[in-house]
Amino acid sequence: MKTTTVKTYSITEVSKMYHLPTTTLRYYEDLGLLYDIPRLKGRRAYTQQHLNRLGAICCFKDTGMTLKELQELFEAQDDDANLDKTCEILDNHYQRVLEQLALLEKNERHIKRKVRFYHDIKTAKENHSKMPNWEDYRDREF
Amino acid sequence: MKTTTVKTYSITEVSKMYHLPTTTLRYYEDLGLLYDIPRLKGRRAYTQQHLNRLGAICCFKDTGMTLKELQELFEAQDDDANLDKTCEILDNHYQRVLEQLALLEKNERHIKRKVRFYHDIKTAKENHSKMPNWEDYRDREF
DNA sequence: ATTTTACTTCAAGTATACTTGAAGTGTTAC
DNA sequence: GTAACACTTCAAGTATACTTGAAGTAAAAT
Numbered sequence: 001m002k003t004t005t006v007k008t009y010s011i012t013e014v015s016k017m018y019h020l021p022t023t024t025l026r027y028y029e030d031l032g033l034l035y036d037i038p039r040l041k042g043r044r045a046y047t048q049q050h051l052n053r054l055g056a057i058c059c060f061k062d063t064g065m066t067l068k069e070l071q072e073l074f075e076a077q078d079d080d081a082n083l084d085k086t087c088e089i090l091d092n093h094y095q096r097v098l099e100q101l102a103l104l105e106k107n108e109r110h111i112k113r114k115v116r117f118y119h120d121i122k123t124a125k126e127n128h129s130k131m132p133n134w135e136d137y138r139d140r141e142f
Numbered sequence: 143m144k145t146t147t148v149k150t151y152s153i154t155e156v157s158k159m160y161h162l163p164t165t166t167l168r169y170y171e172d173l174g175l176l177y178d179i180p181r182l183k184g185r186r187a188y189t190q191q192h193l194n195r196l197g198a199i200c201c202f203k204d205t206g207m208t209l210k211e212l213q214e215l216f217e218a219q220d221d222d223a224n225l226d227k228t229c230e231i232l233d234n235h236y237q238r239v240l241e242q243l244a245l246l247e248k249n250e251r252h253i254k255r256k257v258r259f260y261h262d263i264k265t266a267k268e269n270h271s272k273m274p275n276w277e278d279y280r281d282r283e284f
Numbered sequence: 285a286t287t288t289t290a291c292t293t294c295a296a297g298t299a300t301a302c303t304t305g306a307a308g309t310g311t312t313a314c
Numbered sequence: 315g316t317a318a319c320a321c322t323t324c325a326a327g328t329a330t331a332c333t334t335g336a337a338g339t340a341a342a343a344t
Contacts, residue, residue, distance in 0.1 A: 010320090021302085027301080027303085039322090041309095041310065041321095042309070043310090044321090056256075063253065066300070067301070068300085084264070087264060090260055103204060107204055107205045107239065111205065111235065119229060163332085163333080165333060169332060183291095184291075185340090
């Protein structure tokens with residue numbers, strides 16, 4: 001007979017690993033995003049499967065998916081019959097991520113210009129030199 | 143005597159230009175993020191200054207700044223004495239944006255792999271060929 | 285002239301994602 | 315033994331960012 005002990009993690013360990021409060025981990029479980037978490041002496045014992053899923057939750061949540069959409073995705077993913085729906089959700093979400101990326105890159109450039117502009121104002125004020133003009137910072141690469 | 147007519151925009155025009163409901167534009171005004179909007183016959187008439195500020199609101203909000211933080215930023219920005227605070231807020235926010243960008247890029251790669259994985263499962267099922275293994279999709283560039 | 289349209293103000297309501305509080309249990313520290 | 319600690323469940327509360335509803339106004343359309 002073969003006995004294998006599976007490495008598990010307490011809720012506090014998982015909380016630290018994923019930078020999520022323990023309350024949030026319980027909340028995700030309430031929503032069904034995480035399930036079948038075994039209990040050792042009444043305490044949650046997360047396995048590698050749960051960590052993998054939690055990684056997916058963070059990835060999708062951080063890219064703007066709502067918890068409700070995540071429920072739908074996992075529902076489709078955990079049901080082999082719903083491959084089409086899984087692909088559809090993933091494809092749609094990937095498109096949204098590409099849009100977010102383009103927008104974030106645009107906004108990053110804008111904020112970079114603004115940072116530089118205000119630092120130059122500060123320098124100009126300190127040196128009593130000519131004040132910069134925002135127009136000179138628009139659409140210009142530094 | 144010189145008379146100049148300044149081009150203004152109605153709330154519906156602004157709503158369409160910035161893809162924000164009119165109610166949200168009024169809400170931002172209530173919060174003081176937009177102010178001194180002139181009224182023509184009781185209706186809001188946004189000037190270019192207001193559009194510029196609204197552009198900034200969208201940029202900062204889309205990069206995760208809360209409306210409260212935006213209030214602080216504008217408060218510091220509109221007060222010449224607070225150049226240091228303006229720079230501090232902008233610097234801190236820019237750091238957060240760079241972190242977001244790195245995270246979003248990482249998440250984009252992960253989701254791209256997942257999209258490809260599920261499409262390959264679908265193809266394999268249709269062709270009755272060998273099922274792909276997620277391990278082959280981890281940390282691999284396509 | 286009166287109805288429709290497009291606003292206006294102000295207060296109250298809602299959605300999402302947690303977060304907190306109360307009461308209880310089982311191992312560990314003194 | 316008993317107190318402290320680290321959890322447990324379940325219900326209720328909170329923060330942020332809107333969103334909706336009610337009542338009113340002013341100009342345009344019929």
